[in-house]
Amino acid sequence: MSEIRDERFTFVALDDFASERLNSPKYSYWKSVFRKFFSSKIAIFFLVLTLLTLFLSYILPFISGYDPTVQTHINDFSRRFVSPNLQFWFGTNQVGDSLFDVVWAGARTSLSLAIIATFITNVIGVIVGAFWGYSRKMDVIMIEVYNIIANVPFTLVVIILSYVLGPGFWQLVFCLCITSWLGMAYSIRIQVMMIRDREYNLASRCLGTPTAKIIQHNVLPFMIPIIVTSISRDVPSFISYEVFLSYLGIGLTEKEVSLGRLISSNSAYMTSAPYLFWIPVAVAAVISISLYIVGQTLADASDPKTHM
Secondary structure (H helix, E strand, O other), X not given: OHHHHHHHOOOOOOOOOHHHOOOOOOOOHHHHHHHHHOOOHHHHHHHHHHHHHHHHHHOHHHHHOOOOOOOOOOOOHHHOOOOOOOOOOOOEOOOOOEHHHHHHHHHHHHXXXXXXXXXXXXXXXXXXXXXXXXOHHHHHHHHHHHHXXXXXXXXXXXXXXXXXXXXXXXXXXXXHHXXXXXXXXXXXXXXXXXXXOOHHHXXXXXXXXXXXXXXXXXXXXXXXXXXXHHHXXXXXXXXXXXXXXXXXXXXXXXXXXXXXXXHHHHHHHOOOOOHHHHHHHHHHHHHHHHHHHHHHHHHHHOOHHHOO
16 A cells, blocks of 8 residues: 555755746747737738848849939930830839949838938937836926927928038938937837836836846837837838928938839829839839838837737
8 A cells, every 4th residue: 555655755955935937938028029029921921022022122222223313325315214014113214323223222212211310310209208107306307398399390390401501411310310210209108107107117226136137128119119100100201201301302302212203203194104103102102101010010010009
């Protein structure tokens, strides 16, 4: 009988910390984010489309060797205004250059402008918004600054500064960033104020958890959806502003090719060669829509509430 007991039962050492262990699946925030993102077929389609447009915008100009400042086919009249075909997918323009090369060179300028402006806007907005949300003294001052600047139309500020500073890439970046960071800072401020006094953060402080660790694990995951949403909104928005300002004849110099410059300069050919106008418009629309859908899907996926 004792032999049967020995086979069925084994002695376990006493472990005082066994009750503290949680018998639950291991959770990884970023794995959950990507699992949620790639579960959407629409997001995958537009992600591939976004990567393709980025490749064509940044790699193709180096492969084709197109230089917008050099008109190599100006004396070749047979190459001018050729409609889209198998040789010239987007046709040729008024000086004989392949519109396919010209459009993607312009897309590179527009994307670079939008990405740089978005990066500056969100970095400043997150830093200022974090201090704004934690400091009650700073909140009194910044809320008045926000009320004043938010009531001034952003487009009006950009147009006036563009005329004052003159055309140029970095001048336009400055004009787009001068007040756009304030909206991001206000969104971060609200989120920080909502999170900072929650019970688990107060408990973490009482237990002596370092502030950096609290921000990393308790605050940042809730702010990531807001940051990603802002980025997905700002990049297409800044591309639209560049197109709009270039259509008005301000923003970039005449030597700088961009989607806005192409749309503005080719608007004269809407009846004689409509592809010169509508193809840059379509490319700008595809880039903006793709970036927006990918960004919004990633923002939803980065919300911890959607992780099951």
